[in-house]
Amino acid sequence: TRTSRPQRILKAVQTKATVGDPQSVITAIDHFCRHREWAMNVGDEKGSILDSVVNEVSPVTVLELGTYCGYSTVRIARLLPPGACVITLEFNPDYAAIARQVIKWSGLEDKVQLVEGASGDWIPWMKEHFGVQAFDLVFLDHWKERYLPDTKLLEECGLIQKGTVLLADNVICPGTPDYLEYVRNSPHYNSQYYRSHLEYTKVEDGLEKSVFLGY
């Protein structure tokens, strides 16, 4: 039986990356996806923008929507200060199983809470289940039609507070027009586009960073 792409990505990590070295895990995945098989990781080019936003926000609590193989989870978690953590949501159990192993290989499992399930089901339980007050940073990278409803749900649940930064991937390709129109026109957000390219390609894509200003 043929292996899946996430299984092949894990294999690349296990053969090329050093246990406990997150940078080697990132490099192994980027190399595999650039030279062997394209995959939907945020990738190295947009990844460096993600890194700079994580460093600038210096978050204590991060929410990631869409884990896939854990590539961006590792990128984020490796930059977190002691005591900080990222909660990452993934509704595909096969992807979640791969991501757990990638995160473990990186040695970052103490900074990561991987939650299996759909964003719309989990967001209302974040406070109760994880004791989160609000998130400092939210990385939106799941299915594109969920960006806007999940942002509104996070607002309703009180998980976005003054200073919370939303960072949304793929706002051009595949694109998230309703979300962009919302954050760019809302008086409650200060929103900025970071032009880049779709992971492992030359096609234009970018990240939208939106700072919540309060009500």
Ligand code: SAM
């Ligand atoms: N953030 C990852 C990275 O850069 O390495 C890539 C995530 S991939 C683009 C999107 C993932 O979101 C897929 O694995 C998909 O199964 C998951 N997903 C899509 N909609 C979701 C939802 N509503 N709740 C939870 N996971 C979802």
Ligand code: MG
């Ligand atoms: Mg993406």
